Amino acid sequence: MSRQAVSRWESGEATPDMTNLVQLAKFLAVDLDELVLGKRPTTDNVREPATSTSVKMNGWEFLTHYWWLIFAIGGWLTWFIPAITRTFH
Helix, strand or coil: CCHHHHHHHHHCCCCCCHHHHHHHHHHHCCCHHHHHHCCCCCCCCCCCCCCCCCCCCCHHHHHHHCCHHHHHHHHHHHHHHHHHHHHHC
16 A cells, blocks of 8 residues: 555545455454444454453353363372372371
C-alpha cells in the first residue's frame, strides 16, 4: 500500500479493495466489521487471549479441559503409595 493510495482513501477519491482491507485489519489487529463499518465487537462473541491472569475456570471447566490429568495422577498414585508403604514397613 502506497502513501498515495491511503491518501486517496482518506480523501474519498477511492476505496480499498478487499485484500487491502483484510491486510489492514490484520495489521491494526481489529475485526473487519470494526474497520469497515465502525462497529465494535460485542463481548458475547469476543474471547480474551488465554493468559494466566485472564482465564478463570470453575472445577467443571477445568475437568473438561484437563480430564486426562485424572489418569496421570491416578497412575502416579498407584506407583507412589505402594512405594511409600514399603519404605515404612
